[in-house]
Amino acid sequence: MFEDKGVFKRTDKQVTQYKGVFLTDDNVNRRIFLQGEAGSGKTTFLSKLALDWCGEPHDISASDNSSLFFSDIDVLQSFVFVFHITLRNSVKQFDVYTLIKQQIIDSIYSQEDREKAYKLVNEIMKREQCLILLDGLDEWTGPGDHHNLPTLVVDHSKCVMLFSTRPWKLTVVKITDLDRYTSVQLEGVNKPFELSRLILGRLVDKDDLELKYSAFEHYIEKQKLGNLLSSPMMLSAIVCSFAEGVELKGSKCEIYILLLESLFKKANSEMRTFEQPPFPCFTETQYIQPNIDTLNRLAELAFHLLFVNAKENSLVFSISELRKFKLDEKEQKEFALQSGILSSARNAALLRPSSSFSFIHLSMQEFLAAYHISRNTDLVDGVISVYLNRQREAYCDISQVFIFLCGLDVTCAEKLSSMMDERHALSKTVHWYYACDFQSIILAGHREVVANGHNETFLRLSTFEFNQQISNTNDLHRIWTNNAANVISLEVKALFDYSASQMDLSLCRKLKRLVLIGDRHRDGILLKGNYTIKVFVCKVNSVYITNKVHAMCLYWAYKLNHD
Incomplete structure (x- = not known):
């Protein structure tokens, strides 16, 4: 870097x-x-x-x-x-x-x-x-x-x-x-298909490996799961589910439900499906319904630790936290530890030795917290709003919870995205460089929404950056279409292939910051309209503007030239 x-x-x-x-x-x-x-x-x-x-x-x-x-x-x-x-x-x-x-x-x-x-x-x-x-x-x-x-x-x-x-x-x-x-x-697995083949070789008969591996490659391409294989955790879950005949569609929630299923199965082999699953990704599960009460308690604990507890006790906690959610009872505690959802460590002490607890992985804790929020949507306007107001960067560290929420309850996720975007805009106002990559968070949330079968979403984003590093420009343009009236910052770099993306700046009535970076070897950045002005700034060649934003663009042209 x-x-x-x-x-x-x-x-x-x-x-x-x-x-x-x-x-x-x-x-x-x-x-x-x-x-x-x-x-x-x-x-x-x-x-x-x-x-x-x-x-x-x-x-x-x-x-x-x-x-x-x-x-x-x-x-x-x-x-x-x-x-x-x-x-x-x-x-x-x-x-x-x-x-x-x-x-x-x-x-x-x-x-x-x-x-x-x-x-x-x-x-x-x-x-x-x-x-x-x-x-x-x-x-x-x-x-x-x-x-x-x-x-x-x-x-x-x-x-x-x-x-x-x-x-x-x-x-x-x-x-x-x-x-x-x-x-x-660290971007993850360097050669994901080779690792997939190695794992698959441990799960199927040797004589069937080549045929199964060929089918796996086709499956990944068909379901567009390739971007998830860079994560070792995701890769393992996808390969293991494929070996068992379960096909995924690219949803992170779906994968974490599979991980949860495999953990629950270790502690309780009783099987029962949901008559009315709480969320679509629970539909095919077999080991969660018999243990739904324990799941709900663990989810409430996960949420409480992340959003209510003091930061120093949000990841590693004591038996007193288990007691608050009735997880200290022998049966509940043994289930959580035997399944592996919680791990326990003995603390060295001279007088009173004690145990500390933590979730198997922070991302599993975040998934369970998102599940609890989806079951109690009033928490967004209540506890989470208070949490976001505690510190300026709080909206960054809940990004994974937000992405999971997009797959579980899109309406709730839209409300949370609006609150997060408001904090992001304030952070950008203080310093344009020290805010986290909120656009990537919203893009990941959008992909999770789509992977869970929702065709339309109105996730809020008011600061856009179109550049060559965006892997799926169609997703960003869909988000732009739904947010143009609220955009306060727009950056466009000519190396970005925006030929298929029409951006009408006349819709951007709240725009406060405009950055255009052209390329001397190309046609520059073209914004079509009725008026034309020349801006030779930041290697921008030509800017064509509409009548409604004429004064605004002229102001920016003047400001950029003089700065």
Whole structure:
């Protein structure tokens, strides 16, 4: 990634070796961000890195050169120690050395030996180059003061910190000294069909593999599921469901229902279908209905943790939270743990040892929260509205909940999109560069709406950017058509193939910001109408305008020329 006015953007450079992560021109990168969306494999990548440093052998089943990816383990050997930290378990702590003491040393040594270990690790970190893996920056809140990132003390300046995070977090932490940071983006599975074939080979007879794999490729193309295969979690669910004869249509909700089904089956094999399923994606399920009461309690817990609880208790929580929703009872608690929806860890304590709990994955917690909202739509105007008002970037961190909501209850999602768009517009007003990519969130929500059988949606978006990185311009243009009257910002780049998209600016009665970036090798940006003015700004060649927006465009032409 490269930094541009406070925002990390993609480059065309693919990273396939550890040196591409840790070195720039043979100089060590001291602060590194590994960005990736939910389920893209960030935690798995950090675990693999730690295992490679330990020298653990890996079973390479593929016959080609895939084993060459991240094979330069010698780069890792330059680190004397690797410390793996899970940030969700210490959301208020900012000092990395204290994190290492609490999460690693205290779990290895007895009380009598810890002081010696503390001193030893401190001396090592002063003198040697160590690697600290900090997993889940987006799940970390900080102490609420000026510390917006976990930090090292000055004496430990030789150490390297590698953070994994969802991209939205980097837009709100207000990183300083950006030249000292390196960022890479994890996009998921590099060769999804090869991995699909490997997984399929474990699920079907060897003699049937080639025929099944050929049918799988055709199925993915027919159902247009290719964009989901980059996520390891999604890929596994799609392949396993195909092996069992279940065909998907591209809905994330549908896939998470399958994941939920497989987890419920582990804890209770009783089967029963819904006579009246609460949502369409529940229609073919067999193991959810017998456990619907537990599901509803878990969903209420998931929502409460994300939207009501303090941030530091939203992901890792105690038995008291289970007690609030009657999940502490033996039968309910055992079901949640045996199914794997919840995991439990023992907290070390001298006087009263206790257990902490968390959901199997943040995205599963977000899906369950969206399910609870869909069953209680008044929460949008109530609890969620209050949540969004707490902090400026709150609308960014609920993006996955919003996308799931689009697949469950489109009317509720439309209302939430309007509230989120209002906050996004305010954030843009403060600083145009530090707001998250809200357009991508709305696009993902739109695709989820369509995948769940809804032909029309009115998701709100008032800031548009048409450029060459948009994968489906038809989707964005449909959203534009429904939002033109509310648009306050429009950016159009000539490299974007907008030939099939007619944009009538006379509909944009609230437009406050217009950015046109043309291309000297092409015809520029043409906005057709009755009047013509020449604008030689930002490589824009010609602008043709309509009578209704003549004065507005003339003003922008004047302003751009003088700026």
